Amino acid sequence: AIYTGSSVFGLGNFYSELMKGLGASERIFELMDYKTNIPIHVGDKIDSIEGDIEFKNINFKYPSRLNTPIFNGLNLKIERGSNVCIVGPSGSGKSTISQLLLRFYDPGNGEVVVNGRNIKDLNLNHYRTKLGYVPQESLLFNGTIRENILFGQSDASEEDIYYALKLSNSYEFVTNLPDGLETNLGSLNSTQLSGGQKQRLSLARTLIRNPRVLILDEATSALDSISEEIVLKNLKALNSKEEMTIISIAHRLSTIKNSDRIIVLNKHGEIVEDGNFNDLYDNPNSQLNNLLKNNDTNAV
Numbered sequence: 249a250i251y252t253g254s255s256v257f258g259l260g261n262f263y264s265e266l267m268k269g270l271g272a273s274e275r276i277f278e279l280m281d282y283k284t285n286i287p288i289h290v291g292d293k294i295d296s297i298e299g300d301i302e303f304k305n306i307n308f309k310y311p312s313r314l315n316t317p318i319f320n321g322l323n324l325k326i327e328r329g330s331n332v333c334i335v336g337p338s339g340s341g342k343s344t345i346s347q348l349l350l351r352f353y354d355p356g357n358g359e360v361v362v363n364g365r366n367i368k369d370l371n372l373n374h375y376r377t378k379l380g381y382v383p384q385e386s387l388l389f390n391g392t393i394r395e396n397i398l399f400g401q402s403d404a405s406e407e408d409i410y411y412a413l414k415l416s417n418s419y420e421f422v423t424n425l426p427d428g429l430e431t432n433l434g435s436l437n438s439t440q441l442s443g444g445q446k447q448r449l450s451l452a453r454t455l456i457r458n459p460r461v462l463i464l465d466e467a468t469s470a471l472d473s474i475s476e477e478i479v480l481k482n483l484k485a486l487n488s489k490e491e492m493t494i495i496s497i498a499h500r501l502s503t504i505k506n507s508d509r510i511i512v513l514n515k516h517g518e519i520v521e522d523g524n525f526n527d528l529y530d531n532p533n534s535q536l537n538n539l540l541k542n543n544d545t546n547a548v
């Protein structure tokens with residue numbers, strides 16, 4: 249998991265400043281404090297993410313921990329329009345896969361390939377706008393729910409907002425608030441929005457952009473099971489209707505079983521199993537079942 253700080257940012261008046269000059273995805277990553285030295289405005293722009301996503305022979309260590317290799321020759325192909333779930337014990341490198349795909353880090357060896365191109369050759373800011381990323385820790389700031397959902401997406405219509413609220417199962421709780429979409433999150437103390445409600449709002453913010461690739465890093469972990477079921481069902485429909493590629497990182501069985509393909513990592517960052525949920529779940533000796541049995545994952 250990648251933890252990204254407090255859940256309601258006190259940006260106050262800085263909000264409008266932040267909204268000027270920066271692209272929408274760039275703003276989100278500024279908020280997340282994922283600033284790296286990687287130049288974000290050079291390279292080719294792509295219109296859309298069309299092909300498969302490939303991790304080719306990836307070697308990777310975090311710059312701050314050069315004695316701890318995370319991946320040694322990772323190969324993984326994620327087909328366009330697929331719905332995959334990455335599972336594995338804590339520290340196995342699940343979140344690191346999303347960090348590499350978002351290019352917060354470059355691999356030491358190997359390449360991440362999108363549309364047949366090494367993502368290092370793409371305009372990073374532009375490329376990231378094609379990806380939707382929902383981390384476990386919601387990033388809401390001191391502004392209204394509307395502002396939080398739009399987050400610079402100024403061309404979104406009222407219908408788009410309601411559509412995103414419905415997809416993320418937020419519609420009911422938001423419209424039941426006395427000020428609805430105009431509710432200022434800064435004025436709500438933290439007990440007034442549950443962790444699950446915050447997660448649903450950050451999901452709405454991502455879904456309103458209709459990304460071609462959606463990366464969910466334990467993004468529904470705080471939802472109660474009924475709400476999670478609704479959200480997962482909506483995401484599944486998007487996956488099949490709109491061919492939105494979904495990459496989930498999950499610990500919960502409920503999330504895992506909603507994916508078509510399960511990739512199991514071991515603690516050395518190696519793929520030890522890769523298959524369809526039913527086959528793996530029905531096999532008592534599968535790595536997936538081992539993982540679930542040992543409760544090596546957090547909450548199943």
Ligand code: ATP
Nearest residue numbers: 249250310312313318337338339340341342343344
């Ligand atoms: P979890 O299930 O606990 O979320 P994970 O499988 O997602 O774990 P990662 O977050 O990818 O694992 O982390 C893999 C390893 O890299 C861990 O040992 C972690 O401590 C380390 N790590 C993660 N982020 C960084 C970072 N920014 N700098 C240095 N080390 C990191």
